[in-house]
Amino acid sequence: MATPGVDAALELLRRLSGLRDPVEELRELRVAVQSLPPGALLERGPEFHLDGLFVLMAQGDSEQISSCIAILDRLLQAMDPLYVIRNFGDQLQKGLFHHDDLVKILTISQVGRIAEDQLAVKEILSTPELLRQIIYCIAAEKMSVAREAIKSLSRTAESPEGLEVLLAGNFLVDLKNVMAKSDVIRYRVYELVVNIASSSPDSLNYCVNSGLLSQLIEELTGNDMLVRATCIEMVTSLAHAPHGRQYLAQQGVIDKISNIIIGAESDPFSSLYLPGFVKFFGNLAIVDSPEQVCEQYPVFMKKVFSMAEGHDPTTYGVAVDTLGILGSTLEGKLVLQKLGRRFHHMLNRMGCQAKSAPTEVRVRCLDALASIFYLPPEQQTEDFLGMVESWFSCLSSQPLELFRGISTQPFPDLHCGALRVFTAIANQPWAQRLMIASPGFLEYVVDRSVDPDKPSKEAKYELVKALASSKTSAEIFGNQHFLKLQGYMHEGPYYVKALSTPAVEGAD
Template sequence: MAASISVLMEELLAGSDALGSLQRLKTGVLSLSPSALSVAATQLNLQPLFELLGSADRAQDGVGEEEDEDGEEEEQVETACAVLECLLGGLDPGKVAAMHLTRLQIGLAHPRNSVRLLALKQIGRIMECSKTTDVLREGSSLLPQVIDCIGAESLGIAKQALQNLVCLTKSKEGFGLIFAPQQLKQLRSVMDTNDAVRYRVYELVVRIASSSPIALGHCTRSGLITQLVGELTGDDVLVRATCAETISGLLESPHGRQFVLQQGVADRVSKLLESALNDPFADLYVAGLVKFFGKLAIADGAQMVCERFPVFLRTVLDTATNHEASCQAVALDTLSVLGRSLEGKLVLHKEGDRFLRVLRVMGKIAVEAPTEQRIRCLDAMASLLHLSEEEQNEDVLVMTESWFSILSDEPMIMLWRISTQPFSDLHCTALRVFMAISDQPWAQRHMANTPGFPEYLTDRSVEPDKFAKELKFELVSILTASRTASNILGAVTYQRLRLYMQEGPYYVQPVTQVAIEGSE
């Protein structure tokens, strides 16, 4: 097969139909096994493919990517990129560096984003390999070129450059290269491009710092983390909010959370959230601040976060009832996070009427809001109402039943109607709410006392797709495994549920056809 690729390459060199030859070559390369691809990539001369990408000099002339380019030439470059990506992927990073690094560096200055992205991806493979970091030593222009790509207009280019630099810091040698004085100077220079690029560099630093305590130490000594934290006290409230959202990346690691708490970062974000309560433009940034404390609550527990930063919970509850849709969606997601643990449920329960008002609003959202908002609301309901078997005691069961009853005058009917709608996403999310409560005795009593609902549980015709059938089967599984279901639902319903379990989620009732022959 590798031999046939050589024939196709010769056809490309000899023929006048470059695009047609490239397309045939692409088909051939994609059909190769990994071993054959490696052989072909090693034996072939890839220089002609790089030449088909065109000259990078046009970038220096200020010619735009789409100017003076016809459709065929554009397709030719895209196809050549696809072939090169496949062939270079068949080589280990060391061979890519040894054989093609110079051409890839030229590609970083190409006017076409597809070529720059190809070059960045392959250079990323080189950076990730600790054996090839010698090509990035001081004096090489490669690392500064990659850093410059952070400031690219194309977000795809910038993200790939960030990913490359993160990969580089996976090795000790890589850390030394990134945080060398020359590279730090370059990073600071790129940051001056504009606010968006400055925060791309901050994102890079946070991602590196989150990887290990040693990495956090490097980032702190560089001064960039300190500079990021300092932006929390700037004059522009939107910049401060963006800063808080960027810093929240540190909360995903234990050492990062310790830094955020010890350095007073969380206290500064709390004050920013406090001031947002009286800001008419708070809807523009409050969601990012709520996400910050939501991440902190996931890691350190709802009780600690809500007690230490009471403005967080107050804002979540107010936003869930009073703000515009995007902020309300974040509040619903945060309630879902807080409600996952019994600790979080009890924290919400202590809020009394403030939280009960939120439940009433959630009942309306589940019925009246746009679909995406309804789904988030139903997910939050499932999280708030679910209890593990170990968490179920008399007081907690009374609490979840009271929450359920506040959602609507007839909450079981409300959810049942949603679960029978033809829209799969809504249908399945409502099933998840039933699953969340189905092993609680009070919920089983609601099911038994709602006319038609026991029959719905075993009605296979209402599930529109495979995923819904599997969820329905899981709901029935939870009910049949419950110690109280048999007594509460009754023997007849319980036996039907057991039969449903035995038949499996995809069972189809056989239809017996009886032919009746008659005479004229």
């Protein structure tokens, strides 16, 4: 089927409203709209007919509706937001009552886009029923619809007027009505509130004054274990914003979380919420100060190590992830170094787990170790290089061979995880000396045949790039190996050597 040009596409648009069975025309128009530049039709003026598309989207079978959605999405995205809300506001509002969830998502996403425009958002705020219906879409059965509603309302609240209308006006009553529908939907509203509160100090104040943020904090520190586990994820998101952390500290929330961890020793249900609480402090350390957080809340590190020394795969995985987060910064590395032999013992266990634990745990160990061992060039002092080298030697008697063995296994997640560990140490001279001393290691690195899938090729390329870009590689590896690494890097991750075709006698 040939692709129509702009004139043919416009003609198809004009004809649609008068057709009884427009499926074929919709197919042609869909192909045309997808192939033409988004603004090509608009160059003829924005007054072309979309009414027919909205009418057809309100009826017909799934293919007809799907085609209308694809065409409208493409065309509306190219239009000025103010034009869209003024000319198609009624149609968008009707779309929120459509039986097809994809139509609702199209409508809600357009409202979110309009809300980002300073002029157009005022039109939305003056159309209360449109906004009210999006609030009630938070309670939609399909999570994809609810997610789009949360995203759209979060964007609406980015403007001072939107913030005022949503959290200090009549819509606050609607939000509370939606929350009352079920526990699951209440958490969705909390997610919206945290999104808004995280954006600025003013937004946080509105969320506090609405009472919704205080309600979330009360549930977090209440006695329902499952509710704690859900609420801590949202409070962790709030803690990523400096003003959010300040609020949590001022309200004593961080101290309360610490005390709950202390009390968890005697709680038989603590496994339900402890992983989330430990993750909270791990994230707090990385956005604030690892040393300060670990010193101020010593129970955090104590709990991480007790989880890492235990035998529960779930809590062990969380502990390993947390150690990886801590070890991703130099300050965090120094905190781990202060733990001395206990951390060295933990590294040895991580080496054993990376070799023989269930696959998910092995991958988490590999990712954490890659994070812990990485040192950017500007941090590579003699002391820090020596520190990381000593950590690496704690993993096993032959740590390089440990990861090399994992990297040759036919499981992409493990293969790539081992390559990420190699990449983390690739720019450190001590590691390069281990690599050149290991027979066949550099030959393995430049062998493209051992990386069959796309993620493996990309992971191997990152390793080669790290080795080829290091200032010490040429000296340690020698010219021959260094040139091969350089050649691999310039060829890119997906290079395939062309096969030569043998000449056939008598051929022209």
